[in-house]
Ligand SMILES: [Zn+2]
């Protein structure tokens with residue numbers, strides 16, 4: 001069983017309201033947590049969902065507009081007060097380090113844990129993080145300030161062993177890892193048993209693209225092509241397309257066009273302007289272009305999962 005889920009902690013743009021928090025999402029890849037953006041109140045939302053703050057070791061900030069990071073200093077402070085000692089890495093295309101340090105300096109705070117800052121290149125797509133399970137790639141966006149989305153891609157999984165075949169060919173245990181990686185098995189008498197007779201295809205690898213604040217931007221299509229789940233901002237409806245253009249934001253229809261052209265399997269839209277009390281207007285607009293669209297409802301979890 002593999003787990004890949006996205007918990008929506010906030011979906012508002014600009015200011016938070018009583019019912020909508022600013023952008024933040026918790027991405028869970030096989031119980032490894034990654035925090036995506038950190039609007040005001042993010043730590044409260046994490047608590048509401050019983051997420052242990054200390055399990056978050058990587059925070060990705062898309063850009064330095066307040067609705068995407070104003071919860072960060074509070075979260076850093078709470079992690080400290082809870083006795084954190086382990087390293088925290090923050091990824092951002094702007095100088096978030098300076099902002100955090102001004103606060104720490106003026107409040108004479110000395111954190112008990114180190115923060116590592118990684119500046120993300122907002123002009124070119126690059127690998128920003130990887131471990132043995134996933135890689136995270138930046139998605140350069142076009143907004144009023146440097147802004148980056150992030151693509152989470154599971155690495156290819158090992159081939160699945162066919163236990164019956166292993167028994168038939170009397171494969172010793174120590175050979176199994178190599179076989180999972182696709183190697184053939186050579187018997188003691190020198191006979192080659194092709195890997196395909198011993199294994200089946202690996203489980204699928206999933207991908208998730210988080211596209212934060214941006215104007216309609218076709219240059220992201222090759223980066224996110226074929227993604228399983230695409231989050232794309234949809235601040236406005238088509239009626240306010242002029243406003244979207246001026247502020248370097250997208251409409252619901254434009255988000256859906258990106259989903260369609262990049263052959264995404266599913267689209268989630270978010271970052272809604274507070275001028276729309278009923279989010280269904282944005283949803284139905286997106287659906288006219290890309291049917292498999294859902295609203296990033298605060299508190300909802302989107303799962304991409306597959307069990308054997
Ligand atoms: Zn924003």
Ligand SMILES: [Zn+2]
Nearest residue numbers: 063065143213
């Ligand atoms: Zn912004």
